[in-house]
Amino acid sequence: MASAVSNPSAKKKGNAVLTVFQKIGSTFAKGDWKTKISYLILGFGPLLRGQIVKGLAFLAAEIAFLYYMFVPQMAFPGNESLEGIGLGYLTRITTLGNVATKKVGRKTVYGDNSFMILLFGVLTIIIVVAFLLVWYLNICENAEEEKLISAGKKLPTNKKFIRSFLDENFDKTLMTLPVVGVFLFTVLPILFMICVAFTNYDKNHQSPTNLFTWVGLQNFKNLFSFATDGFGGTFVRVLGWTILWALLATFIDYFLGLAVAMLINKKGIRFKKMWRTILVLTIAVPQFVSLLYISKLFANDGLINGFLLRMHIIDDAIPFWTDPVLAKITIVVINIWIGIPYLMLIATGLLMNIPEDLYESAKIDGANPFQMFWYITLPYMLFVTGPFLLSQFTGNLNNFNVIYLLSGGGPQSMKMAGNAGQTDLLVTWLYKMTVNDTNYCMAAVIGIMVFLVTAITFGKVYNMLPSVKDEEGFQ
Amino acid sequence: MANKKEKTASMAAKRRAGNIVAYIILILMSIIWLFPFVGIVLQSFRSFDTEYGGMVNYLVPKQFSLDNYKFLFSGETNFLLWYMNTIIIAFFVSLFQTCVILCVSYALSRMRFKCRDLLMRFWLILGMFPGFLSMICLYFLLKQFGLTQAGAVPGLILVSVASSGMGYYVCKGYFDTIPKALDEAARIDGATRAQIMFQMIVPLSKPIIIYQALTAFMGPWCDYIFASYIAFGHDKSYNVAVAMARWVNTNDYQGYFTRFCAGGVLIAVPVTLLFMALQKYYVEGVTGGAVKG
Numbered sequence: 001m002a003s004a005v006s007n008p009s010a011k012k013k014g015n016a017v018l019t020v021f022q023k024i025g026s027t028f029a030k031g032d033w034k035t036k037i038s039y040l041i042l043g044f045g046p047l048l049r050g051q052i053v054k055g056l057a058f059l060a061a062e063i064a065f066l067y068y069m070f071v072p073q074m075a076f077p078g079n080e081s082l083e084g085i086g087l088g089y090l091t092r093i094t095t096l097g098n099v100a101t102k103k104v105g106r107k108t109v110y111g112d113n114s115f116m117i118l119l120f121g122v123l124t125i126i127i128v129v130a131f132l133l134v135w136y137l138n139i140c141e142n143a144e145e146e147k148l149i150s151a152g153k154k155l156p157t158n159k160k161f162i163r164s165f166l167d168e169n170f171d172k173t174l175m176t177l178p179v180v181g182v183f184l185f186t187v188l189p190i191l192f193m194i195c196v197a198f199t200n201y202d203k204n205h206q207s208p209t210n211l212f213t214w215v216g217l218q219n220f221k222n223l224f225s226f227a228t229d230g231f232g233g234t235f236v237r238v239l240g241w242t243i244l245w246a247l248l249a250t251f252i253d254y255f256l257g258l259a260v261a262m263l264i265n266k267k268g269i270r271f272k273k274m275w276r277t278i279l280v281l282t283i284a285v286p287q288f289v290s291l292l293y294i295s296k297l298f299a300n301d302g303l304i305n306g307f308l309l310r311m312h313i314i315d316d317a318i319p320f321w322t323d324p325v326l327a328k329i330t331i332v333v334i335n336i337w338i339g340i341p342y343l344m345l346i347a348t349g350l351l352m353n354i355p356e357d358l359y360e361s362a363k364i365d366g367a368n369p370f371q372m373f374w375y376i377t378l379p380y381m382l383f384v385t386g387p388f389l390l391s392q393f394t395g396n397l398n399n400f401n402v403i404y405l406l407s408g409g410g411p412q413s414m415k416m417a418g419n420a421g422q423t424d425l426l427v428t429w430l431y432k433m434t435v436n437d438t439n440y441c442m443a444a445v446i447g448i449m450v451f452l453v454t455a456i457t458f459g460k461v462y463n464m465l466p467s468v469k470d471e472e473g474f475q
Numbered sequence: 476m477a478n479k480k481e482k483t484a485s486m487a488a489k490r491r492a493g494n495i496v497a498y499i500i501l502i503l504m505s506i507i508w509l510f511p512f513v514g515i516v517l518q519s520f521r522s523f524d525t526e527y528g529g530m531v532n533y534l535v536p537k538q539f540s541l542d543n544y545k546f547l548f549s550g551e552t553n554f555l556l557w558y559m560n561t562i563i564i565a566f567f568v569s570l571f572q573t574c575v576i577l578c579v580s581y582a583l584s585r586m587r588f589k590c591r592d593l594l595m596r597f598w599l600i601l602g603m604f605p606g607f608l609s610m611i612c613l614y615f616l617l618k619q620f621g622l623t624q625a626g627a628v629p630g631l632i633l634v635s636v637a638s639s640g641m642g643y644y645v646c647k648g649y650f651d652t653i654p655k656a657l658d659e660a661a662r663i664d665g666a667t668r669a670q671i672m673f674q675m676i677v678p679l680s681k682p683i684i685i686y687q688a689l690t691a692f693m694g695p696w697c698d699y700i701f702a703s704y705i706a707f708g709h710d711k712s713y714n715v716a717v718a719m720a721r722w723v724n725t726n727d728y729q730g731y732f733t734r735f736c737a738g739g740v741l742i743a744v745p746v747t748l749l750f751m752a753l754q755k756y757y758v759e760g761v762t763g764g765a766v767k768g
Binding site: 115119163166167168170171172173174175177178179181182184185186187188189190192193260263264266267268269275277278279280281282283284285286287288289290292293294296297299301302303305306307309310337342345346348349350388394398400401404405426427430431434435440443444447450451454455458 | 490493494497498500501504505507508509511512514515530531532533534575578579581582586588594598600601603604605606607608609610611612613615616633634636637638639640641667668669670672693696697699700704716719720723732735736739742743746747750751754757758761762764
């Protein structure tokens, strides 16, 4: 089915590329001299045709681009003549710099900064692509204007053009800042880190003192290597626990939350609001306060162990956080404490939406409460909350706070590489590798793995969801 | 007749028994759910002078006192500064993030533009990358502009706001439920898109705006990871989460435990009250978001 879907879209893409080139060619061939000059000087045509605002915008984009790429502004180590920022970084991205930092006498002479070269290299590539896009838009604009003129129509005035940004072009006004923000603070860093996964940027290659460089797939090989110093064994164990944790945390919380919501909704139970408010406290109180306290509550010298020892119920402290299996169980149980209230809130509203007569007729047919739950309530809830369950699952795969604040990933194990602990998820392992080990390249590889796990789960499950398959199904 | 009466009587008895079990479960749950909070509050009032500030094996302090609270306000640590930092971050993040989400949601819900589907799919995929993957890169980016260490507070606000456009799902889902016929009627009357947004859609969306502002406001109180990385080693730009976690996790937490509890109470009380006051809107947003996915 997937290939059947992807085939036409691939064809469409091929066609789209073809039409772009056709448009570029035919506009040049058919266009007047203003259009032709616009191929070199952006916005030339619109400016001469009175479209001052558009023309100036295109021209400004070109000047800014050329300035960034070619105007000499900085000297790179090993090359004393000044270079343009864009071109300078772009030419070095293949090696990530080759002039090392060295000490001359007592002075440190800084060489190439691999970090900056990679970051600005990636940025420059994107800027070049963006500029090509602007160039193409400029051609389209010229073609559009010529078409309007030859049809004898008037071009829109500048005032009208500016006002359109509050009306039919309002989407551009609204989206520009958010898109730029996401680009600079999410897309660029992620692209950068994906690149880092193919370098040897670790604690021995810290810029600016040391250079790092491309190493191809070596980090990925390392992750899947089961030799003594390889990450393979650890990776499999951490991945296994991550998936097990996400399954347990999602489904235990889901069913218990549902049960509690039904319990409170039950006829004849009073003070419904009070019960809900008590549970909701867990959402209201900042997690780091409650979780840090609970983590200490279960510590070897914490309140629970202390109390049991004092009462002589146990002789040795229960190793809630130091025994690998017990630590995992403790985390899952405490997560129930956090998870139930969310589910209860959501389920409470939804349960009321189930038509009462469904239950009435089931009762007449002699169904017992369990059967009613199994055949009416559960299918309805699963149908309605399918997408939510999926997002809960992917959220739990990356549930940093609960693990990090409770166990910190511990207990540590000698058997595991990269400082991973027994309860570490992939994300907490990634965090440790970044902050404690500064092993950035392996952290990047693990980050990519987290993405793959999330994306694969999402892709596989999303299309299976009944509410996605047929939206009207349950009604 | 008698048979039927008997039946209803037995049913009522059954229901009563069921309810008693339900009450017992609910009471037990309430005790478990409230226990940590009661624990924090009680420990925060434990006398520092006579019972030391470490962890102990009893819940109710032998002597109640305000030692720990006095310590927080005494100026021996930067607690008040950390508290102010967090309030500033939370306020501005809440303000700007809500604006950004409103803009994105309106555009995606009401307007059909080129690349709309592409953008939504791209952001969805982008959201599957773990957040801290970009941590190192963001750190160096912010450092270029002096927004780390001493400038960590504006830096944190910038980072939280910049990428917030991707969290449009709940709000867009709400906008989608406002009938498009309203827009069309207004457009026939000559209203521009901007006027429709500010004069019609926004006033109609009070619940979802409150929900967005509330969740955005509560986020920074728990922001530990990125805040600790950006403010690293610069005591004055910590937020409460970073500072409190350090108290608990450093080696001398034995002495700082009750102080952590006192700090925790001071943090939790206003946030909890705010949440409880606006709970109605929160439930509405969460439920709506869950159903639409």
